Amino acid sequence: MFFKSKQFQLGFALALGIIVFFLPRPEGTKFKITGDQERLVLQDVSQHFTLVPAEKEKAKEYIVEAIHPKSPECTAQFLRDTAAKLNTEGVEVDYIDGLSARGKRFLAVLVVLLFLFVAEPIPLEITAICIGVFLVIMGITDVKGAWAPYMHPVVVFIMCCLIFAISLDKAGITKRLGHFIVKKAGTSVTKFTFIIAVSLGISSSFMHDAAACAIGIITMLPLMKAAGIEPHTKTAKFMMLSLPFGCSCGGMGSLIGGGRCMVAAAFLKEFTGLEITFFDWIKYAFPAAVICVPVAVSIVYLVFRPNPKYKLPVFDEEIGPWTALEKKTL
Known part of the structure; x- marks a missing residue:
């Protein structure tokens, strides 16, 4: 359809920005x-x-x-x-x-970016780069102010965590993880999903939730394909949603569990002068994370009950001893 074409969506996004840009600006009193x-x-x-x-x-x-x-x-x-x-x-x-003139220009840019993120007429990574480009073009900030946040410690930390997850997959550790969980869970999709979602969810308190979720997805996708689980089915939704929900809940367990934790601690110190140490955060947040992870996975299970007809493949053969590459990666 014409409305679903990328050209129309890009034009519509720009039209929304132009409309916001030319709306009356409240000067205030x-x-x-x-x-x-x-x-x-x-x-x-x-x-x-x-x-x-x-x-x-x-x-x-x-x-x-x-x-x-x-x-x-x-x-x-x-x-x-x-x-x-x-x-x-x-x-x-x-x-x-x-509302200042610069604030109004920012709102126009924000409307365009929100539509691009939701509709995805262009790849999300291109849209993310466009943030800095639009901020400079519209005179909202200078080049340094626009691009410096891309190398913020929180952003770099998340990027490194994702690189870590990819390296685990390249080294074959995610395959070993999937083999281990399947051996424990048998052919049950429900048991497998609960084990991997809860274990990685709690682990995400100390290895960043994005990295833990990426490891789980990389481990889970080959098994879903081998089991013949079709996309858009309740079984696929249960497996794919349990991981991010579990890891998101577990990510609040420590300061390194999620970028939002470090950002919240930084804002708290900046605006109130109150500093929360790593162990103080764990003392209050980790018990809540341990409770929330299985609860979140259980709720996803109740909403998207998996079809019992799907069975995971049986691994009779042993995966073998740890290789030198796997040991180096760990």
């Missing part, structure tokens, strides 16, 4: 002025703005409110021009209840 300790800007614009009383007086910042909203003199740009006219260095004007 309140603005925060930072860096004007002597309040010279306020004195110069007192005919157009009033000082908003603050609960706690701060010498470096204050908030003003427009007396006549929507007038040319009651805008953030007018405040910036006034600060420049007074030769006050380091003065910044931020929006409180309005």
Whole structure:
């Protein structure tokens, strides 16, 4: 169909961004002025703005409110021009209840990217790269600000975890893992899925949930193919969804279990000054993770009950001793 064509979806995404870009921008009535300790800007614009009383007086910042909203003199740009006219260095004007021009451009970019991620007219990795490109093209940030987050420690950590999972597969360790679980579970799809999802889910607390999930999927897919499990069946959904749900629940067990854990700890320290140590996080989060993992897998089982007709292949032969490559990889 025409609506499903990639060209139409790309054009529709750009059209959404253009529509958002040309929508009216709310200027707002309140603005925060930072860096004007002597309040010279306020004195110069007192005919157009009033000082908003603050609960706690701060010498470096204050908030003003427009007396006549929507007038040319009651805008953030007018405040910036006034600060420049007074030769006050380091003065910044931020929006409180309005939207800046840069913020509006960002919303337009965000709408385009969200549609590209959902509809996937182009590969997701290309869309991810487009984030930095669009931010620079639209003047939202400079080149350094746009591309620096791609090498954020959390991003690099997740990337390394995925590389680790791929290396385990290349070395043959995932095959050995699947062989071991099948030997324990027999031909039962349900038992196999519970064992691998729960074990990797709990392990994901200490090896990152993305890597644990990748290891499980790489281990599971060949067995699903050998068992003749068709895509889109409840059995396939049960097996494929149990892993990410289990690993996601287990990933909260420690700071290295998921990127969101490190981000949350970093934000907590940045905004509150409260620092959570690695063992403090484990003390409170790991018991919850141990409980949530089997519960999550059980819920997936209840929603997508697997068909008992599917049986996993039987491995009668031994997989052999550990190779030198497997030992080096571990």
